[in-house]
Every structure is written in structure tokens, then in C-alpha cells.
Amino acid sequence: MHVNNSSTEKESLTKRKSALGIRLFFIYLICYAGFVLIGVFQYELLAVQVLGGLNLALAYGIGLIVFAVILGVVYNYYCTKYEDEVEAEQTNEEGGAV
Amino acid sequence: MIYEISYTALIFFFIFVGLVVGLSFYFGRKTSSSSSYYAAGGQIHWGVNGIAFAGDYLSAASFLGICGMIAISGFDGFLYAIGFLGGWIVALFLIAEPFKRLGKYTFTDALNAKFNSRAITLSASVSTLIVSIFYLIPQMVGAGDLVMPLLGMPHWAGVLLVGAIVIVIVASAGMASTTYVQFLKGGLLIVLSVVLTFFILKNGLTLTPDFKGSSSHYTFMELTPQVENDKVIAVSDWDVVVQQNVGNKTFVKLSQNGVERWFDWTQDQSGPLLRETLTVTQQVDGQALYNGEPKENRRFYQVGHMSKIVVNGEEVPQTGPVGPFEFLSTLQESEIVRFMQVKFADGTDQVSLYYQEPTTGEAFMLPGLKYKIGRDANLWSKLDFISLMLALFLGTAALPHILIRYYTVKTPRDARKSTILAIAAIGGFYILTLFMGLGAAVNGVLDVESSNMAAPLLARAFGAVLFSIISAVAFATVLGTVAGLIVASSGAIAHDFIDVYLKKNLSDHRKVQVGKIAAFAVGIFAILLGMAFKGINVSFLVGWAFAIAASANLPAILFLLFWKKTSETGIAASIIVGIVSSLLIILTSPTMWDKYGLDPTNAVHQLENPALISFPLAVLTVYLVSLRYPKRNNVASIENNTAQ
Numbered sequence: 001m002h003v004n005n006s007s008t009e010k011e012s013l014t015k016r017k018s019a020l021g022i023r024l025f026f027i028y029l030i031c032y033a034g035f036v037l038i039g040v041f042q043y044e045l046l047a048v049q050v051l052g053g054l055n056l057a058l059a060y061g062i063g064l065i066v067f068a069v070i071l072g073v074v075y076n077y078y079c080t081k082y083e084d085e086v087e088a089e090q091t092n093e094e095g096g097a098v
Numbered sequence: 099m100i101y102e103i104s105y106t107a108l109i110f111f112f113i114f115v116g117l118v119v120g121l122s123f124y125f126g127r128k129t130s131s132s133s134s135y136y137a138a139g140g141q142i143h144w145g146v147n148g149i150a151f152a153g154d155y156l157s158a159a160s161f162l163g164i165c166g167m168i169a170i171s172g173f174d175g176f177l178y179a180i181g182f183l184g185g186w187i188v189a190l191f192l193i194a195e196p197f198k199r200l201g202k203y204t205f206t207d208a209l210n211a212k213f214n215s216r217a218i219t220l221s222a223s224v225s226t227l228i229v230s231i232f233y234l235i236p237q238m239v240g241a242g243d244l245v246m247p248l249l250g251m252p253h254w255a256g257v258l259l260v261g262a263i264v265i266v267i268v269a270s271a272g273m274a275s276t277t278y279v280q281f282l283k284g285g286l287l288i289v290l291s292v293v294l295t296f297f298i299l300k301n302g303l304t305l306t307p308d309f310k311g312s313s314s315h316y317t318f319m320e321l322t323p324q325v326e327n328d329k330v331i332a333v334s335d336w337d338v339v340v341q342q343n344v345g346n347k348t349f350v351k352l353s354q355n356g357v358e359r360w361f362d363w364t365q366d367q368s369g370p371l372l373r374e375t376l377t378v379t380q381q382v383d384g385q386a387l388y389n390g391e392p393k394e395n396r397r398f399y400q401v402g403h404m405s406k407i408v409v410n411g412e413e414v415p416q417t418g419p420v421g422p423f424e425f426l427s428t429l430q431e432s433e434i435v436r437f438m439q440v441k442f443a444d445g446t447d448q449v450s451l452y453y454q455e456p457t458t459g460e461a462f463m464l465p466g467l468k469y470k471i472g473r474d475a476n477l478w479s480k481l482d483f484i485s486l487m488l489a490l491f492l493g494t495a496a497l498p499h500i501l502i503r504y505y506t507v508k509t510p511r512d513a514r515k516s517t518i519l520a521i522a523a524i525g526g527f528y529i530l531t532l533f534m535g536l537g538a539a540v541n542g543v544l545d546v547e548s549s550n551m552a553a554p555l556l557a558r559a560f561g562a563v564l565f566s567i568i569s570a571v572a573f574a575t576v577l578g579t580v581a582g583l584i585v586a587s588s589g590a591i592a593h594d595f596i597d598v599y600l601k602k603n604l605s606d607h608r609k610v611q612v613g614k615i616a617a618f619a620v621g622i623f624a625i626l627l628g629m630a631f632k633g634i635n636v637s638f639l640v641g642w643a644f645a646i647a648a649s650a651n652l653p654a655i656l657f658l659l660f661w662k663k664t665s666e667t668g669i670a671a672s673i674i675v676g677i678v679s680s681l682l683i684i685l686t687s688p689t690m691w692d693k694y695g696l697d698p699t700n701a702v703h704q705l706e707n708p709a710l711i712s713f714p715l716a717v718l719t720v721y722l723v724s725l726r727y728p729k730r731n732n733v734a735s736i737e738n739n740t741a742q
Contacts, residue, residue, distance in 0.1 A: 018196065021191035022192070061180050064184060072517070
């Protein structure tokens with residue numbers, strides 16, 4: 001019944017990816033919480049003009065969206081790198097058989 | 099709003115619906131086993147899946163709701179875009195890959211991968227069902243709104259139409275069709291938004307948005323009254339009928355040639371001023387008058403314009419084509435006229451009045467017009483804001499119809515690529531909603547009775563063809579989302595509840611059959627709810643669905659993935675506590691109090707969004723119950739078996 005189960009993945013690899021994911025999650029969480037907290041405690045700050053004539057609210061809001069995409073790409077890059085490293089190791093262990 | 103049927107839109111609509119249903123029948127012929135019904139056999143390309151993810155996610159709430167709320171309340175609508183997208187970070191970084199590794203079809207199966215517990219099966223399938231239904235309501239309400247200008251139908255007919263089409267799609271095919279339909283629709287939605295944004299920027303900002311004469315921009319009347327002792331006593335060419343105070347506003351009813359109109363009494367630099375309003379008057383005989391005249395006279399106008407455009411400190415009548423940054427910064431400097439609603443009784447008539455509220459661009463481009471966190475804020479409104487942002491952030495990863503797509507790609511690597519493509523597509527789209535919503539706010543296209551139609555009506559100003567395609571895509575958006583949700587909830591009933599919980603050991607063929615019957619039942623239920631909840635704000639309702647999902651599902655998932663001591667009893671208890679507490683807070687909220695016909699200010703509490711309380715409660719439950727009732731010793735062996 002299980003679809004394409006890939007639980008054969010090395011545990012060390014899983015751990016590395018999961019540690020990276022958690023780290024990136026907390027980075028984003030801090031940025032997101034920062035926006036909410038400024039809104040609640042330092043509302044006036046949101047009206048300050050920052051980038052290209054935009055106020056902080058707009059720049060921060062659009063920034064959060066763009067930052068999410070960037071973090072996604074970073075995450076994918078490192079995960080793929082980790083996976084390739086493990087695959088290369090396995091290939092070497094198996095005596096170079098492809 | 100008074101709508102005419104658009105035949106161009108009608109043609110495109112039927113072509114599109116025909117395409118969708120045709121596709122679903124085509125793929126439906128390939129559907130044989132239950133695994134292909136629920137998860138398309140794990141055979142879908144990651145790129146298709148990524149855009150389909152986006153298609154799933156960009157539901158009526160995103161396209162209709164967010165654009166509409168930005169058009170009416172400015173930046174506060176954009177809060178939803180920020181939160182909805184932030185939620186993908188939780189989904190991608192914490193949930194996506196571990197879930198894929200568990201290799202299960204449904205949310206319930208994944209939660210239960212380690213335990214095989216009947217309590218988890220039951221509570222998780224109940225949670226899937228409740229979240230799906232709460233997410234279905236706004237989709238159906240949006241569908242009803244959409245068909246009014248598209249097909250000239252009443253609201254209930256739209257709801258019925260969507261329900262019927264979806265039941266046919268789901269009962270005939272299942273997931274395969276919905277993935278390709280979502281892909282097509284998600285892709286088209288993004289392309290069309292780019293086109294619409296291009297037109298908005300090319301058109302620029304203008305005080306008279308008449309689109310070079312192609313649409314007639316109505317300029318609202320301003321009259322100078324003679325005032326004595328706080329009373330309007332005379333207005334030239336008009337007879338003064340009556341004066342009415344509502345809150346701190348005063349409205350004056352004048353009559354001319356036998357037609358009665360309401361005016362808003364304001365102050366100008368030069369003295370008292372009467373500004374024309376829009377009214378819908380419901381008379382005792384059941385007839386409705388639009389601005390004092392019958393519907394056919396078409397005196398009820400589309401609204402939303404700028405009263406001042408300031409470029410580099412100087413007032414100008416129009417800007418000409420602008421760049422995206424220039425568009426936003428010019429709006430910030432200028433002044434926008436919003437329409438606010440009040441309701442009152444005038445003799446035996448019930449009057450819904452919409453008056454002009456000039457709003458500085460600065461206030462419009464900051465949070466606070468809907469969710470009070472700056473001026474006029476109190477503790478409740480601030481807590482409510484935090485609670486909303488929390489629910490949006492945590493809800494995405496816990497939506498059952500989003501999770502189901504993790505299983506439709508082959509490997510964790512592909513699932514990850516799908517998710518990132520989805521984030522990029524959705525993020526790009528959400529930035530565009532800002533332009534589409536603001537564009538609708540200033541181009542005189544808004545319908546004061548329903549904000550949900552802001553984006554499609556803006557498209558109509560740019561031409562009938564664009565309007566018809568966008569309406570058709572928006573309709574397909576609702577269609578696809580509803581189909582996905584019905585598959586998820588029929589899965590919860592047929593697979594999780596009947597097959598696994600009741601241990602009926604159904605044959606593959608019988609399982610598909612039961613799934614279809616369940617889909618039919620949920621579809622009928624959704625139609626009824628869609629009719630019942632007419633008039634409630636679409637994005638607001640989606641916020642509730644997110645809050646319930648975040649409270650019921652997320653603590654259970656996160657603890658299961660990241661805390662080894664999590665027990666089956668802890669998971670089941672957390673799901674139940676999450677559902678019950680969030681539902682209780684919603685059912686006792688001011689909005690529901692208003693629905694019950696009671697005074698919202700007397701509600702048990704003033705919190706509109708439950709997540710701030712229900713999420714921590716569910717986290718606490720899974721932790722404490724897991725400590726009190728630890729895992730059974732034989733779990734380790736089950737764990738090994740299920741891992742294969």
C-alpha cells in the first residue's frame with residue numbers, strides 16, 4: 001500500500017537535512033515574529049519610509065515573501081548537496097559500480 | 099450591485115468547465131485501484147505537482163479574498179498574503195520531507211505510521227473532516243459571489259452549480275484529475291495576474307478612471323446646504339426630507355423629481371458639505387430601491403477612487419504609466435476614498451448606506467484599518483492580530499488537502515522541489531495581489547456589497563475578454579479547491595474511518611465505491627453550508643479553517659516528528675483538545691454572536707481568532723499526556739514493520 005517508500009535513506013543524511021530545516025525555520029520565525037511584534041509594540045515604526053519610497057510595513061511584508069523563496073532555494077541547494085555527497089560515498093563503497 | 103450577463107464570459111466559462119470535466123474523464127479512465135484514486139499512484143512530475151500545489155493553495159481566499167480585502171482595507175488584506183506564504187516555511191522546513199519518508203497516503207496514516215492506534219485514526223479523521231468543511235465554506239461562498247456578475251445568477255445558484263460540477267468530477271475520477279486541473283488553473287492564475295498588473299501599471303493613477311472613455315466613471319454629487327441649529331434646512335434644486343444620526347455621522351435624505359437620495363453631511367474648508375452616498379433601501383413590500391430608484395434604472399455605481407494624487411509634493415490629475423515602486427509610493431502620498439457601510443431604519447424601510455471616507459494613502463498602506471493595532475487599538479484587538487498571524491503561519495502545514503499532495507511525487511527530493519516551486523509561484527502571486535487589490539481600490543470598479551469581486555471587476559474595466567478569462571479561471575480555482583477538499587474528506591471517511599477504524603477490510607473496488615459515496619455526501623453538505631454562510635467575508639472564514647488546522651493537527655505532527663517520547667494517547671488527546679478548544683472559541687466569538695442575532699459586544703470574549711489559545715493548549719496536551727501515558731513497549735516492533 002505504501003507509495004514509493006524511501007526509508008532506506010541514511011540516518012545521518014536525514015539528521016543533517018532535518019537540522020538544516022530547523023535552523024532555517026527559526027531564522028524565518030524570528031523575522032516573521034519581528035514583523036508582528038513591531039506591529040503590536042512599535043506601530044509608528046511601520047510608517048517610516050525605508051526602501052524606494054516605501055514604508056517599513058510594505059518593505060518588510062514584501063521582504064518576508066521574497067525571503068521565504070530565497071530560504072527555500074538555499075534549503076534545496078544544501079539538501080541536494082548532502083544527498084549527492086552520500087550517493088557519491090555509496091558509489092565508492094560499492095567499488096565504483098554505477 | 100447590479101450586474102448584466104456577459105455573453106463573452108459565458109462562452110469562455112463553458113469552454114473552461116468543459117475542459118476541466120473532459121480532463122477529469124480522460125484521467126478518470128486510468129483510475130483503477132484505490133491508490134490511484136487517492137494519490138494518483140505517486141506518478142506525477144514534480145514541476146506539475148509544484149504548480150498544482152500553488153493551484154490548490156491559491157483558492158478563492160487568495161485571489162478573491164485577499165485582493166478584495168486590500169481594495170477595501172488596504173495593507174490589512176496583505177497581512178493574509180504574508181501569513182499564508184510564511185506558512186509554507188513551516189511546511190517545507192519541518193514537515194515536508196519527514197512526512198514523505200513515512201510514505202503514507204493520508205494525514206491520518208502518516209500520524210499513525212508508528213502506532214497503529216485506533217484512537218489516532220478516529221481523532222485524525224474527524225479533524226480532517228472538520229478542517230475540510232471549514233475550508234469548503236468560504237470556497238462555496240466565493241463561488242456564489244462569482245457567478246452573480248459572470249452569469250447573472252443568484253448566489254445560491256452559483257453554490258449549487260459548483261457543488262454539482264465538483265461532485266461529478268470527484269465521483270468520476272478522483273485525484274489524478276484534480277492534480278492536472280490544479281496545475282492548469284494555478285499556472286493560468288499566475289499568468290493572468292501578471293497581465294492584469296501590467297495593465298494597472300500601464301494605466302497609472304488618475305482622478306477620473308474612465309479608461310479613456312471605455313467605461314463611464316461616475317462623479318459623486320457634492321451639494322452645499324443651508325444649515326440652522328444643527329439642521330439642514332434647504333439645498334438648492336432639492337427638497338429636504340429627513341435627517342438621521344447614526345453614530346457620530348449625520349445623513350440627510352433629499353428628494354428631486356420624486357426620487358429620494360441620501361447624503362452624508364460633512365465639513366469642507368469652505369463650510370458644510372453634503373456628499374452623495376450609495377443606498378440600498380429594503381421596503382416592507384419586499385421591493386429594494388437602489389439609490390432611491392428601481393434596479394432597472396442602474397443608479398447603483400461601482401466605487402473606489404482617489405481624491406488626491408500627489409507626485410513629488412505636487413497635486414496632479416493623473417500620473418500616466420508608472421513603475422511598481424512608483425505606484426506604491428505615489429499611493430502612499432495621495433488620498434483614497436473608501437466606502438464605509440452603516441445600517442439604519444428609516445420609518446418602515448431598512449437602509450444600507452455606503453458613505454465616502456477619504457483616507458490618507460499613508461493610513462491605507464499601513465496595517466490598522468481592519469485589525470486595530472495602532473490607533474484605536476485595545477488589548478483584545480492586539481491579541482486578535484497576533485492570533486491571526488499565528489494561525490496563518492501555522493495553519494498551512496496542517497491543511498489536509500495540502501498534505502495529500504506530498505504523496506503524489508516519487509521521492510523526497512522531488513517533493514522538496516515541488517514545494518519550492520510552489521513557494522516561488524505563490525510568493526510571486528501574493529506580491530501581485532498587492533497591485534491588483536490597490537488597482538481595484540482606485541479604479542472605480544468596486545462593488546460595495548461584496549469585496550470578493552474586486553479582482554475580476556478590475557479585469558472587466560480593462561476589457562471583456564480579460565474579465566471573462568479571469569472569471570473562468572477564478573471559477574475553476576474554486577472548482578479545483580473544492581474537489582481537492584472533497585477528496586481529502588471522503589478519504590477521511592472511507593479510508594480512515596470505515597476501512598481502518600471500523601476494520602471493514604474492504605476490497606479495492608469497494609473502497610473506491612465507498613469513497614465516491616462519501617464524496618457525494620460531503621459535496622451536498624458543502625452546498626448547503628455555502629448557501630447558509632452567504633455574506634460572510636471569505637478570507638475571514640479561511641482564517642478560521644487555518645486556526646483549527648493549526649491547533650488540531652500541527653502540535654501532533656511536530657511532536658511525532660521531533661520528540662521520541664510522544665505517545666499515541668498524547669497525539670489523539672492533542673487533536674481532540676485542538677479541535678474542541680478552537681471550535682468553542684469560534685462559536686463564542688463576536689462574529690458568531692452577531693450571527694446568532696445577539697449583540698457582538700456582549701459575547702463571552704472579544705477574540706475573533708482562536709489560535710493564540712487553542713494552539714498552546716494542544717501543545718501542552720500532547721506533552722503532558724505523552725508523559726502521563728507513555729508509549730507501549732511493543733511499539734518498537736510495529737515501528738520496524740511499518741517502516742518497510
